[in-house]
Amino acid sequence: MASTIRVRATSSGETTEVQVLIQHPMDSGFVKDAKGETIPPHFIRELTFEYDGKNVFIADWGAAVSKDPYVKFSFKGGKKGDDLKISWIDNKGETDTTTAKIQ
Numbered sequence: 398m399a400s401t402i403r404v405r406a407t408s409s410g411e412t413t414e415v416q417v418l419i420q421h422p423m424d425s426g427f428v429k430d431a432k433g434e435t436i437p438p439h440f441i442r443e444l445t446f447e448y449d450g451k452n453v454f455i456a457d458w459g460a461a462v463s464k465d466p467y468v469k470f471s472f473k474g475g476k477k478g479d480d481l482k483i484s485w486i487d488n489k490g491e492t493d494t495t496t497a498k499i500q
Contacts, residue, residue: 404497406481413475413499415446415454417468417483425460440488444468447482448475475499
């Protein structure tokens with residue numbers, strides 16, 4: 398299965414800028430389908446970015462985050478060619494993990 402996570406990480410000097418797009422329905426549990434039935438909640442609970450064995454960014458999310466979330470942040474450190482590990486887990490126990498090379 399292809400990863401649901403698309404990443405761009407670029408290093409410039411002492412800072413690495415990370416941009417991530419995640420394909421996920423992020424259903425809140427408050428929306429109804431065409432038949433009028435409530436769509437059950439399905440959302441990412443935790444998003445983690447790890448560099449050099451340490452967490453550089455952790456997001457604890459709930460049902461209020463939009464479909465296919467986009468995240469952009471920077472952190473000190475990171476060199477071109479190093480790995481950045483991104484992973485998420487949702488409220489149904491589904492997960493995805495990918496590793497991106499810093500450019």
